Amino acid sequence: MAILLELVLSGIMVGSIYALVALGWTLIYKCSGVLNLAMGELTLIGAYVCLTYYQWGFPFPLALVATLVTGFILGLATERLFLRRMIGEPILAVIMITVGLSFFFRALVGFIWGTDTVVFTPPVFPREPLRFFGMVFGQVYIWSFVAAIVLLVVFVWFFQQSRWGLSMQATADDEMAALSLGVSAKRVYALAWAIAFMAAGVGGTLLGNINGLNISVGYLGLLVLPAVVLGGLNSVPGAIVGGLVIGVLQNLSDAYVGKLTQGGVKEIAPFAFMVIILLFRPYGLWGWVKIERV
Amino acid sequence: MYLPSGVYHETYAATHAWWQTGFVRGKMALLLLFVFTLPLYANLYVVSVANITLYTILGALGVQLLIGYCGQITFGHAAFIAVGAYTTAMGVLFWGLPYPVAAVLGCLLAGLWSVVFGLPSARIKGFYQIMTTMAAQFITVDFIITHYVSRVGGREHYFSLPPGTITIAGWPVDSEIEVYYLAVILTILCLAGMANLLRTRVGRAWIAIRDNDIAAETMGLNVVYYKLLAFFAAGVLAGVAGAVWIPSLLFVSPEHFQLSWGLWLVGVILIGGIGSLHGVVFGSIFVTGILELLKFAIIPLSEFYPALSERFLYVKEAAFGLAIVLFLLYEPRGLAYRWQQIKNYLNLWPFAY
């Protein structure tokens, strides 16, 4: 029983990071309709950029802020260079642009930073585990969880209260109406990409702090897809819940289903789950029920 | 369609002929001659690059059928190639079947497997279809094949076929040149078959579905049936690719059939041109040949910057990713369209009006 609880809790903690990255994904989709398959590579880039700043001697909070700034700039550049021309193109073209970008970004990361696992030295979070009620938690998980929650709250506030967030919501809701009210759609798209880059950067940094960083962090970007499908593609709370559920699901399936198979369950469970959702509720938990059917 | 003056067709068959003028027939004969005599004057390295190109053509053909002609987006094609390759290998290794029989079995099974994952296409399309085919990839390759199929017969993680096990009518197929001829013949057969299939009722139905599925249904087409037929045909083509893959390496492992290979094939047809058989060929040649040449191109540069050759695989992948993006941005109709333009230009030259 204690093990079950530990599995669930640690799943939630990793899931909170997935949620953060999934949020960035949803944002892009919501605002500009781009289905982004390069999210994992954005995570990778963010994580490596932060690590580089940290190794240059920046204190961690400063490195994180610098990562956010870098992510912001990279996001604007990516949108301007590659995606602005693709507005209104067929879905395959837009998706394949992001696939092309994912090949390009991943190779770029591999080329620049190599493929070794690298760790944040000295460690940002203390290594000693904490004990509550007989259960053991790594501090790094708790801090990642806290950081993810804080950022989620900030994002939600941004959308519901700030001027920019409101104009993004307006564009997502009805682009024509937003344009006629003086919202610049181009700026909104650019901002969506910038924020997605930032969210992915923080997610990647937190993941990198857990056990180090290598190119397989990019794989986690694919896990975002089941998360957003579960939540409904365009729902912000859906992305958060989806991320948490995927984190827990991975842990539980590995622990309980893994015994019955010859391995590989942890990697495959989110996708099998996704197929089930697609069969029965393709619009997810809170997505718009306007999916195009045949 | 361009025809020089003075060419008259007297029968319907003649108007439907693929090669209508003596010049075109001569050109194609020369091409065939070149293709079949290549191993005589090219070294083994060139032949092995040619083999990979042919394998890419066979793989991309199925993707082209689904995406380019039937409008069904697939990111999991590598899984179907894997099914073909594994079935063929197991047929030869465990069940003692002759290679051609095992290959036919592999093609059929790959086709059926493809239909299973094509079933959701009856209800969903677009992004959701991409997700389904991606899940097919993970479930088939990363789970079933990696963890179950690979361990059949106590062979851990891969099947390695001893040299000399693959024979066609008594001839062993295990050197590059023999594989080359096998691949060339199969590629020509598949390309010709596809080209003719697309002119039949079935092919026209696929194109109708691609252009507008609702309109196709109102025309009385059974959309689901034709979609599944497209998945089956694409799966069979993937099976052919898988069967060709085995003798060239005498070895199968799940690593050959990762998600990135399926994405790579989609990239190939994007670069070549969607909805064009020329595109499949040009895209494959571009992606395999040009990226191989890149290796030679960076040798002089690596004197100054050694990381270029040490991390060549990344350079290659980055070039591929960038090629997809640039083609989509600047030449969305691909190399096939560019080829058409060049041909038009030459046909009309020197009086281009």
Added chain:
Amino acid sequence: MRRLVLWMVALALALPVVAGTGWAQDIKLGSLNDLTGPTSDVGKDIALGIREAVQYVNDTGGINGKRIRLYLYDYGYRVPEAITTYKRFRDFDKVAGVLGWGTGDTEALSPTVGRDRIPYLSHSFAAKLTDPKTAPYNFVYGTDYSSNARAAMTVWFDEVWMKDPRFREARSKGEKPRVVMFYGFPTPYASAPIKALKNHAELLGFEVGPDQDVSLVALDTKSQVLTAKGFRPHLAWHGNTTMSVAATIKDAQALGLGADHIVNNWGFDEGLVRLAGPAAEGVMGLAVTAYYGDKVPLMDKVVEYAKKLNPGVAQEARLIRTVQSWAQVLMMAEGMRRADKAGKLTGPGLKEAFETLRGWTPGLGLPPVTLTATDHRTGSVIPVYRIKGGKFELVKQVDLKARWAKEWDGEWFGY
């Protein structure tokens, strides 16, 4: 822009440069390395070491006056790429021998290598490669994974379980020691010794817990560690490479697994200390040679060449892998010298030359190598190390053949 792209394509087409043809006196040696794949953390150090060692061989007289010309390619730990590169070695570079890398690709190439009769000296020590009946042209320069795993388990059993006061209570209650294994199920390297390890666990009276699947590039292993924790193990075997072993050991500490760790040789180096930090303290594992900078014969040359040829790489960043690649290159050079002296520097000649090695060692802490035409295992004496204060200290050397003579020559061969 469109024109620019076309020009770039044309340029790429025009640039192919025919590779140099090489000189007749050189002996060509191919090397397949991982500089960009999941094992590149150790692969890069190996590649540096191979270049340095070849330079050393050429500086000290080469192969009876002939120089070794090295063709070193990256294959990213991808088996298909390895096979393509091997074909390049065979058909294009026409090498005399190949220095190989991973278990997956070495085993995959084994039948082809046997047919082409090109000796293949790999960094993979899978036991299957040591049986000349099935893999006649495959050679290794250290003890195989299965024997390593047996040795590590034996040492833990003898030195820790039987002696450590932590386990006195459990021993007195007649409890069996419990072991779990963390390794990548579909990774040939990681799963190669598992069968032997389970067999050995039975031999020593261990209880074996549920195996845990950890991928080579895993960064999050909590669910595996928590599942293993349900079994309350005393000992954990880690069969992966440094990256994921470090992740697992750190998670084991963070989640309070409370077991001792033993690690296979590709997961046990200076990198583990760097990545896992204090969590690596007390971890036991295997090493093929002495560690970089240890006081053993010839180490001065290793350090000298490392400083001379790769001054840009910090000394602290060099690993035991450099030393291992020296052992590999020197063994290849020794074989070539013997073959050349016999006038048969061909594939079969080199194979026969290797099989004349009796108790040969270049120094470097490599246990003596004895190869015969019927047994390609290099020896049965296996040292086991422990991390103490961030340094490696020898715990004990086990001689498996002395202890289990019947099994060593019988069922353990090629297991």
